Amino acid sequence: MPHNLTQAIEDYLKTIYECTRDGERASTTQLSEKLGVTPASITGMLQKLTTTHPPLVDYQKHRGVLLTPQGEKVALEVVRHHRLLEMFLHQVLGYEWDEVHAEADRLEHVISEEFEARIAATLGHPQHDPHGDPIPSLELEMPASSSLTLYQLRPPQSAIVRRVSSSDSDLLRYLGELGVVPQAEFTLLAYSSFDENLTLQVSGKPAPVVLGPLITRVIFVETLPHP
Numbered sequence: 001m002p003h004n005l006t007q008a009i010e011d012y013l014k015t016i017y018e019c020t021r022d023g024e025r026a027s028t029t030q031l032s033e034k035l036g037v038t039p040a041s042i043t044g045m046l047q048k049l050t051t052t053h054p055p056l057v058d059y060q061k062h063r064g065v066l067l068t069p070q071g072e073k074v075a076l077e078v079v080r081h082h083r084l085l086e087m088f089l090h091q092v093l094g095y096e097w098d099e100v101h102a103e104a105d106r107l108e109h110v111i112s113e114e115f116e117a118r119i120a121a122t123l124g125h126p127q128h129d130p131h132g133d134p135i136p137s138l139e140l141e142m143p144a145s146s147s148l149t150l151y152q153l154r155p156p157q158s159a160i161v162r163r164v165s166s167s168d169s170d171l172l173r174y175l176g177e178l179g180v181v182p183q184a185e186f187t188l189l190a191y192s193s194f195d196e197n198l199t200l201q202v203s204g205k206p207a208p209v210v211l212g213p214l215i216t217r218v219i220f221v222e223t224l225p226h227p
Contacts, residue, residue, distance in 0.1 A: 096176070149221065154191050160224060
C-alpha cells in the first residue's frame with residue numbers, strides 16, 4: 001500500500017469500493033451518508049483523488065465516481081487488512097462477531113504488511129471473515145461470494161447462510177441470538193405478502209424466527225435441495 005495515503009483517503013477508497021461493487025457509480029450523496037461528512041467535503045476529496053499520480057478515482061460531476069485500477073488495489077488492501085483483523089479478533093482473541101468491526105476499523109490503517117502476513121499465516125489463510133464476507137487474496141483478488149439474498153427466497157425452500165453484510169453490532173448480536181449466522185441451515189415456513197416478513201426454522205433451534213425485509217436483504221444464502 002502506498003505510504004503517502006492518509007487514513008481519510010483509505011476510508012474514502014474503501015467506501016467507494018463498497019458502494020460500487022455492482023458496477024454502478026457512487027454518488028456524492030451516497031458517500032456523504034456512508035462517511036458522515038457533507039457533500040461539499042466529498043466533492044473536494046474526490047477532486048483531490050483525481051489529481052494523484054496515478055489517479056485513484058474516476059470522478060465526473062453529476063455522474064458520480066468509480067475507482068481506477070490503482071484506487072481499487074488500495075481499497076482491496078484495506079479490506080484485506082480489515083477482514084483479516086476481524087477474523088483474528090474473533091478466533092484468537094475471543095471477540096464476538098458483533099464486536100470486531102469497530103476494532104478492525106481502528107487497526108486496519110496501521111498494521112504493516114509483515115503483520116498482515118503473520119495474521120494470515122496464524123489463521124491458516126482464511127477466505128472469509130466472521131460475517132462470511134470474502135477476504136481478498138494476497139494478490140488482491142476478491143473470491144466469489146453468494147449474491148442470493150434471503151429476501152429472494154420463498155417457502156418451502158431451504159438454504160444455508162453464507163454471509164451477513166452488515167456492520168450494525170445490534171443487528172449482528174440479535175441474529176447471533178437467533179442462530180442466523182454463517183453456516184446455519186434453515187427452512188422457510190411462511191411468507192407474508194403484506195409486510196414481506198419471512199418465517200424460518202433454523203436447524204437446531206426450537207422456535208421459528210420471523211425476519212423483516214430490512215434484515216433479509218442483508219443475509220446472503222445458498223439454497224439447499226428440498227428434502
